[in-house]
Amino acid sequence: MRGKRVSGAERNRQGMEDKLLQGRPDVLVEVDRDRAGGGLRTEEMLVNMGPQHPSTHGVLRLMLRIDGELVLECTPHIGYLHRCAEKIGENVTPVQFIPITDRLDYLAAMINNHGYSLAVEKLLGMEVPERGRYIRVIMSELNRIASHLVSFGAYGLDMGAFTPFVYAFREREYILDLFEQVCGARLTYSYLSIGGATQDLPEGFPERLAQFLDYFEPKIAEYNNLLSFNQIFVKRTAGVGVISAADAIAWGLTGPCLRGSGVKWDLRKCVPYDIYDRFEFDIPVGLPGGVGGAPREAVVGDSWNRYYVRILEMQQSVRILRQCLQQLPSGDFRAKVPRVLKLPAKETYLEVEGGRGQVGYLVVGDGKAVPRRVKIRGPSFCNLSIASHVCRNVLIADIAAIIGSIDVVMGEVDR
Amino acid sequence: MTAQEVAELLIARFGTAVEAAPVEIHPGVRVTPEAWPAVARFLREEPRLSFNMLRCISGLDLHPEPQIELVYDLIAMRAPTAADGLWSNGGELAVRIRVARDGGSVPSVWDVWRAAEWHEREAYDLLGVGFDGHPDLRRILCPDDWVGHPLRKDYEFPKEYQGIPSAAAAAEGEGGCGASG
Structure with missing residues (x-):
């Protein structure tokens, strides 16, 4: 200085x-x-942050207009990972499109598989056997934990804490092992497909899942001790990048970003799909400072709350998974799906609660095996759109705190 | 409120500018482009409706018909009334607007739902629909110098981009898993 x-x-x-x-x-x-x-005295300057900046979580470029340390304006430039997945969707059958959905939100690929399958099944009027539906919820919730773990670990990295990242990846590794046992893949699963799952759970899977849950649950307290209530971390995130509930709704924010702003809205509870109405679980929301264990500096809708909602959600996913294991029926894991699926001339739009928010699929059929149109709503796309509104008159260091707390996956922003 | 009831309410207020679009499993209303800003504001602000969240804008190319249909998916998120603080679903609606394929445009609704800003840019980029009054209408996913609108049914895949032949790009294929974190 x-x-x-x-x-x-x-x-x-x-x-x-x-x-x-x-x-x-x-x-x-x-x-x-x-x-x-x-x-x-300082001068205004334009600075490119990205597209390869480590704290932008993928290929995101932020154009910053700065004055010294102060960010006056932040304009996100996206599209670096654009593959026009929607055009691919118009050229392949729904079953062939499942691997493409893996590559949207690649940290929560199971939930993408799940959403697209549900949309196509709604179009076809197809019923999925009970066991298949439970398998899907198990995989979606496990994947939600894995996805939130990456978010937790990477956010620690953004804020200069390396250890939480290693802890998060240690636990995530167990989940990836479980996924590898069911389908052979560790990141892009294509396991949940039209009609159910592609194969049954392997022998001993429920026991191994129960073992994992017993191992994982106490770790959440460890994360809190390590990062959530760490003074340095709290100073960097609490009160930073506050998004009001009204703004969150106006910009179409969903998932932990919306709930961090205090809006108790979760599709699994508010518009239940599949069998989520059979489980008991809570919906964590952002907390004001000093309430419910939140640090004094916290404000509803700030970066800390968006982060902490994810930690609490992992706990709730564990609850859902335990109930799934209790209720898991035997029987078919997949409906009888004809070799060639003819999509009727109908249209549907369906959303599921993904790792980052509501993943939506609009599917239009016209009597052929390939859909006429597939539209994907990537929750990160909408969540990121608020960046230029929030990243105004903040410090450069806050940009990493805010973008990290929004937790974008560029695969689903750019599609 | 069901889509049919919403349609009746809108027809009572806006007359022939609105008609019901009872599409099976995706019901909603059809609106003329001219009436759209007023209808949009009414959908959001009328207490009985309060469609406060714009979830998605999908453009459907109706080729060979010379039109593109925009589908706006809305949901009404109702603030909690009970002690548990849980918000509730006040209804879902698909609003349909048809616009000419060549040089057609609809009024932007970015000032009604801020979420529309990026969704409209995407529809402009990939389908070539104009949005009048949009504050920053430029391509969002494709590069600025891209030619054509990829999601149109008669889109021709480019032979090259900036001197790079596209056949080679196709042979390289999908880059794999993508980096995490």
Whole structure:
């Protein structure tokens, strides 16, 4: 830090104060005093953050207009991973499209498989056998835990904590092992397909899953001790990037980003699909400071709350998985699916609660084996669209905190 | 409120600009482009409707018909009334608007649902539909110098892009699993 420290009155004369007082006055005044190079005159500058910046979680480019440490404007540029999955969907049959859905949100591929299968089945009016439906919920919830673990670990990395990442990947490895046992793949599963699952659960799977749950559940407290309530982490995330409930709804935010803003809305509960109405579980939402164990600095809708909702959701997924194991019926894992599926001339739109929010599929058939149109709503696409609204008048370091807490997967943003 | 009831409410207020579109398993209403901004605002602000979230905008190319159909999927998220604080589903609706394939445009509704801003850019990019009044209508997924709109039914795949032949790109194929984190 160079230059002589100047009083607030002097800075005011330099016209800096006005610029700094927009947005988050409480934080910015503090920042101005302690970090922003006290009174040093700065010039506006355009900086590209990405597309290969480690804290943008994939190929996302943010164009920042900055003044010293202060971000005046943030414009996301996306499309680096665009493969036009929707066009592929118009050229292949639904069963062939399942592997493409893996590559949308590649951290929660099972849920993508699940959503697309449900949409096509709704179009066909197909009934899935009970065991198949339970297998799907088991896989979706396991994948939700794995996905939230990556989010938790990577967010720690963003905030300068390396250890949580290693812990998260240790537990995720067990889940990937379980997935490998059911379908042979560790990331892009294509396991859930039209009519149910592609094969039955292997021998001893329920026992191994129960073992994993017993092992995993106590780890969540470990994560909280390690990261959630760590003072440095809280200072970096609490009160940063606050999104109000009204804004969250207006920008179409879903999933943990919406719930972090205090909106108790989860498709599994509010618009139940598949068999989610059979399970008991809670929907965690963002907490105000000092309530329910939240740190004093927390504000509903801030980065810390978006992060913490995911930690609490892992706990709820464990609950659902335990109930699944209790209720798991025997029988067929897949409906009788004809070799050639003719899609009727109908249209449907269906959403499921994915790892990052509501994954939607619009499927239009016209009597052929390939759909006329497949439209995919990637939740990260909508969640990211609020970035330019939130990343205004924040510090450069806050950008990593905010984008990390939104938890984008570019595969599903760019499709 | 069912889609049929919403349609009746809208017809009572907007007359012939709105008609019911009872598409099986995806019901909704059909709206003329001219009436769309007023209808959109009404859908969002009328307390009986309060469709506060725009979930998705899908463009359907009706080729060989010279039209593109835009489908706006809305949902009404109702604030909690009970002590458990759980929000509830107040109804879902698909709004359909037809627009000419060549140079057609509809009014933008980005100021009604901010989510529309990116969805409209996507429909513009991939289908070539214009959105009047959009604050920043440019391509979003394809590069700025891309030619054509890939999701049109008569789209021709480019032979090359910036001197790179596309056959080679096709041979390379999908890049695999993609990096995580």
